[in-house]
Amino acid sequence: MSEILALFEHDRGEAAETSYQSLGFARALLAAGVGTSITAVVIGAEADGLAADLAAYGANSVVRVHHRDLTDYAPEAWGEAVAELIAARAPAAVVATGTDRGNEVLAYASAIADVAFAANVTEIRSAAEAHLELTRVRWGGSLLEQSKLIASVFVLSGTAHVFDGDPTPEAVGATAALETYDAVLSETAARTRVTDRVTLSSGITLTTAAVVVSGGRGVGSADGFAPLVDLAGLLGGAVGCSRVVTNNGWRPHSDQVGQTGKRIAPELYIACGISGAIQHWVGMMASKHVLAINTDGEANMVGKAEYAVIGDLHKILPAVSAEIRRRRS
Numbered sequence: 001m002s003e004i005l006a007l008f009e010h011d012r013g014e015a016a017e018t019s020y021q022s023l024g025f026a027r028a029l030l031a032a033g034v035g036t037s038i039t040a041v042v043i044g045a046e047a048d049g050l051a052a053d054l055a056a057y058g059a060n061s062v063v064r065v066h067h068r069d070l071t072d073y074a075p076e077a078w079g080e081a082v083a084e085l086i087a088a089r090a091p092a093a094v095v096a097t098g099t100d101r102g103n104e105v106l107a108y109a110s111a112i113a114d115v116a117f118a119a120n121v122t123e124i125r126s127a128a129e130a131h132l133e134l135t136r137v138r139w140g141g142s143l144l145e146q147s148k149l150i151a152s153v154f155v156l157s158g159t160a161h162v163f164d165g166d167p168t169p170e171a172v173g174a175t176a177a178l179e180t181y182d183a184v185l186s187e188t189a190a191r192t193r194v195t196d197r198v199t200l201s202s203g204i205t206l207t208t209a210a211v212v213v214s215g216g217r218g219v220g221s222a223d224g225f226a227p228l229v230d231l232a233g234l235l236g237g238a239v240g241c242s243r244v245v246t247n248n249g250w251r252p253h254s255d256q257v258g259q260t261g262k263r264i265a266p267e268l269y270i271a272c273g274i275s276g277a278i279q280h281w282v283g284m285m286a287s288k289h290v291l292a293i294n295t296d297g298e299a300n301m302v303g304k305a306e307y308a309v310i311g312d313l314h315k316i317l318p319a320v321s322a323e324i325r326r327r328r329s
């Protein structure tokens, strides 16, 4: 029997919506003819409690990986643990969801195991014993690539939100066999790991805010963000920005939206002085509504937005905030 190992991502024992999608991706591989069973891999004893539920998502068995250094997220150590499983179990495939962590762990695992890794797969077009025909996302979502992967073990991540993360009706009532694997890990495996956490803002964050007021080069300076911060506060939202802004040191990188920043999907994205380059657009294109404020009526962002106000953001934003205050008082 050949198994598909599906990395089940978690953060200190907490699963996210995307965690379950690695099992959906594994089910899609199984349906395409790769492997004969699914084994979920849960790393760190803190996540042991998640294991019992995974049968409902298609896992036939669950391996709980333990080691004293696996107390919190540690990309290289997680990757080394997965590489150990590849060597010990010779699986047909190893999969994860294509989140930052999923891709990071599989990058380490495939490098250590010396096998190819295809990240961000959206479709398995065909499968044969030693090769797969895949479609995958490249360049931050701006390109779909059709590729052929030839490997003895297929190491793949499935693009987040493409594969099903729901329980499978046919697995209702099923139980998964539980195993424990004590990882060996090298001395240096856990040299990069999460040791502390800082909450930058309480309550509303850029990734969860319903409204994001975002600024680009057109804001002009760090101080120029004051009207954006003011409007975001009035709307119960968060402030975002483009890469030009973080490059200039006007806002921290944690505020950056885009290919090399955060990917967000608020109800309303207000793009102030942002031209709408593709690398920015991929980070906010899932927004429900987009309002562009720009002096250039021909800017890409203006063309793509549902609403646009052509003019100077430094005049428009204070006027909008003043009007909100007037109506509320």
Ligand SMILES: Cc1cc2nc3c(=O)[nH]c(=O)nc-3n(C[C@H](O)[C@H](O)[C@H](O)COP(=O)(O)OP(=O)(O)OC[C@H]3O[C@@H](n4cnc5c(N)ncnc54)[C@H](O)[C@@H]3O)c2cc1C
Pocket (backbone or CB within 6 Å): 215, 216, 217, 218, 219, 241, 242, 243, 244, 245, 256, 257, 258, 259, 260, 261, 262, 272, 273, 274, 275, 276, 277, 278, 279, 280, 283, 293, 294, 295, 296, 299, 311, 312, 313, 314
């Ligand atoms: C590999 C790679 C990764 C990248 N990743 C990212 C990323 O994650 N996020 C990102 O944002 N970019 C990213 N970039 C950079 C991206 O290509 C653009 O350079 C960047 O998004 C442009 O930022 P901007 O819109 O703020 O600036 P600009 O393109 O210079 O646009 C400024 C806009 O402000 C308008 N404006 C000027 N003054 C005013 C005013 N007073 N009022 C209103 N409007 C005004 C102008 O008309 C213009 O449209 C990446 C690039 C590369 C190559």
